[in-house]
Amino acid sequence: MNVLEGFESEAQAWGISLADRYDLETLCRPSLKPLEKFTAEDHADFEFRSHVAEVLMFAGLTGKAARYLDCARKGVVLRCQGHEQHEFLSPMYCDLRFCPRCAPRRFARLYAKHSAVLGHIHRHPIRGFRLRGITLTSRNTGELTTEQIKKFNKDVKKTLHLLMKGVKGWGAIWVNEVGFNNTNLHTHVLMYSPYVEKEKLKAIWQKVSGHVVAGIRQSQLIGPKALLYMLKYVSKPPSDDPEMVGRLEVAFHGTRRVHALGLFYDFAGGDEDNLQSEWKNCPLCGAALVREKGICSVQELRARALRFISGVRTERRKNKCVNV
């Protein structure tokens, strides 16, 4: 039986919440942050995460529930193969889409990945083409299911293909979004294309999806800013209610939230949602990194004076500024 499932049944048997059961564990497991060191913020974060984890477990996503609960609490040691054998602490993140800690990290990675195409557009502009923002909206049914999300994205893809029929060199990227604390599924598309008539867009969207609302505007922001504007939707979970966050994770399980077509797809190399985030090279000397065996609590690793691998880049950037 999975450890977490064990906790859940014990919590039930003992008549306490999962959060309390987990708290009890910190008392007897030295690898977790001791309860007496928990701050009010830690407790709030813990309550929130426990609630989300319960929703995930109820939907059968036990692995994700465990990852979400443990996000950045445990870590591994990465050692470089270079002469100096640099050592780093790399926390294990859950990388769930709606984790308040991981969402900004996803945003930064997605931006780094997709901004390359903008450089290309800048260097090789096509006459009459512009970056345009399109919004496609679906009817709010009061619930959000995986099938609904998949169908919605299929419809977006079909609509854009129909709209750009016969056009060469176009590209689009879109992000699924829901309204704050509701189930209103819609999408923001950033498209590089010739002029698009709003009426034509509306007619195609209605025919393909059955939904009526579609909007278009020429992006007032140019280049990287237009992409930043669109990707900002992934940087923050669209809810402060753990029940809702859990339900969103369940609905988006097995689907992608960021999609690309044409030029944007070519530059994304097939992994538009960018789920892979592993450090491969030493940020100090560039040598290959090897992961040491074993998983420890982040507290323990920090006590060994290991530095966070993600902090090294920031350190270097700061030093550079001072030297210039």
Ligand SMILES: [Zn+2]
């Ligand atoms: Zn996380």
Ligand SMILES: [Zn+2]
């Ligand atoms: Zn190194």
